[in-house]
Amino acid sequence: MGRRVAVPLPAQRIVSLVPSQTELLFALGLGARVVGMTKFCIHPAEARRSATVIGGTKNFDFDKIDALQPDLIIGNKEENYQEGIEQLAARYPVWMSDISTLPDSLSMIRRVGLLTQRAEAADALAAEIDASFATLPPLAEPVSAAYFIWRKPYMVAAGGTFIDDLLTRAGFRNVFGALGRYPEITPDQLRQAAPRQILLSSEPYPFGAKHMAEFQEICPAAEIRIVDGELFSWYGSRLRHSAAYFRELRCRN
Structure with a gap:
């Protein structure tokens, strides 16, 4: 700085x-x-x-x-x-x-x-x-995904963020990666992006199972998942646990 x-x-x-x-x-x-x-x-x-x-x-x-x-x-x-x-x-x-x-x-x-x-x-x-x-090599076919951090308005983690970098390492392709930082997203934008998976972060907005239906209505073909936001966004010692968590996510893809 x-x-x-x-x-x-x-x-x-x-x-x-x-x-x-x-x-x-x-x-x-x-x-x-x-x-x-x-x-x-x-x-x-x-x-x-x-x-x-x-x-x-x-x-x-x-x-x-x-x-x-x-x-x-x-x-x-x-x-x-x-x-x-x-x-x-x-x-x-x-x-x-x-x-x-x-x-x-x-x-x-x-x-x-x-x-x-x-x-x-x-x-x-x-x-x-x-x-x-290092035990998480890039996937030949990353899973297209949208990572939501907020609701009302909908906001996602896009390009240039730490979350975006970890999404790539976890085996995902951020469908909003071409956008900057943390943009607001409309339901139409999400529908047009057509991610295979919609990842709802546990923080900063406390997404939970009760929110999954509204995203499923927007993208009926997508898999909706609640993910541990700390393991995608905390950049200190908590990263010791992130790679193992990402490996579990890959196994469930």
């Missing part, structure tokens, strides 16, 4: 503004140093018992953050909001990630390891994730 961040080493009071990076910090053995996190940071389960909730990913409680006096804040370009990040960066060291692909996520893991003096653990974690994805 072209920013230079001076961080005191080792950082002792860390605020994480992104759920997947919060989980990563705990996976690297840094849980005792995480003093603040967002209300969406639900993993690991014990995290909230030791840290202060400082609002959401796009609405920070600055008074709570000030009270914590962090010496390092970790955020993400897509998940956080520019105005809030700029306000924090004027007072604290704020390190930002920018993730669009699996290699981006592996680089982020290693960089966070360097930043927090956990380089050896971070390198091992990144290598484990990389090796697990």
Whole structure:
């Protein structure tokens, strides 16, 4: 992002503004140093018992953050909001990630390891994730799919997103890959795209079995599936489980 961040080493009071990076910090053995996190940071389960909730990913409680006096804040370009990040960066060291692909996520893991003096653990974690994805070769005939993240309005993960990259690795061809980022989609657009599968993510919108019928009505020939959104979109230590999950999805295709 072209920013230079001076961080005191080792950082002792860390605020994480992104759920997947919060989980990563705990996976690297840094849980005792995480003093603040967002209300969406639900993993690991014990995290909230030791840290202060400082609002959401796009609405920070600055008074709570000030009270914590962090010496390092970790955020993400897509998940956080520019105005809030700029306000924090004027007072604290704020390190930002920018993730669009699996290699981006592996680089982020290693960089966070360097930043927090956990380089050896971070390198091992990144290598484990990389090796697990290496067991998922590209399919000769990927399954055409649409990946929905929101309802009312319908929104999908399209090209240039981390989800799109993982869809390809999981053996899918994103029928909306030519579109940018997270566009709104009409029922007619979905009908014309005619995906073989419609993937309804468990997050950020909590799609469930009750929503499957409305998509089946739009695309009667498509298979409608509820998928684990965390394993498609969390780009930290949770990626250890993604390749195995994608292998299961392939077996059911």
